[in-house]
Amino acid sequence: MAIPSEAEVLVEINIDSLGVLEFEGPGFLLDSTIRDSHVLHLFELSGDIALRMALGEAPIMLVSKCGFHPDFRPPPGVPALARLKAMLPLDDCAEVTLATCFAVSRTVSRPLRRSIWCWRNSAPA
Numbered sequence: 001m002a003i004p005s006e007a008e009v010l011v012e013i014n015i016d017s018l019g020v021l022e023f024e025g026p027g028f029l030l031d032s033t034i035r036d037s038h039v040l041h042l043f044e045l046s047g048d049i050a051l052r053m054a055l056g057e058a059p060i061m062l063v064s065k066c067g068f069h070p071d072f073r074p075p076p077g078v079p080a081l082a083r084l085k086a087m088l089p090l091d092d093c094a095e096v097t098l099a100t101c102f103a104v105s106r107t108v109s110r111p112l113r114r115s116i117w118c119w120r121n122s123a124p125a
Contacts (some may be wrong), residue, residue, distance in 0.1 A: 013037045013045060027054030031079060039086070047084030052077075066101030 017032040024059070030051040037045035052062040060075060066083040068074055083099040090096065 007041075008084055011039050027052070027060075029053075029077075033082075034084070038056075043086045043088050045084075045086055046082060048079075048081035050078060058072075062104070064101075064103040066103065068103050072103075 014036050015032050015034055016028060016096055019028070019030040021028050028051070030049075030121055032049040034047045034049075039045065042115060049065045050062065050075060051064075052060055054060045054076050058075075062068075062074065062078065064081055067081040085099045087098075088096045
């Protein structure tokens with residue numbers, strides 16, 4: 001079995017992550033971002049993920065793949081997160097985007113957003 005060439009790769013997901021475990025501090029945190037990823041060389045994938053767990057006087061457990069409900073105030077140190085997106089660029093003048101979110105804190109949040117963007121280049125072709 002050979003490693004496929006770049007043109008043969010159907011799904012490529014690259015995730016950069018940073019994790020910290022502190023036994024006498026805030027506990028465990030993990031931040032990740034999806035970058036330079038695609039499905040079928042058509043859909044561009046992107047988004048952020050965060051995980052926070054702490055015990056002690058201020059116990060907390062948060063998992064988010066995109067961000068939080070607008071009424072929820074995350075604790076200090078939780079970064080702003082980009083929504084998970086699958087974008088289909090159409091030529092140089094349009095795109096179709098599907099963005100979703102999943103977060104668990106005191107509640108569970110699962111909003112889904114769909115959008116179609118069209119624009120014209122300012123310079124003539």
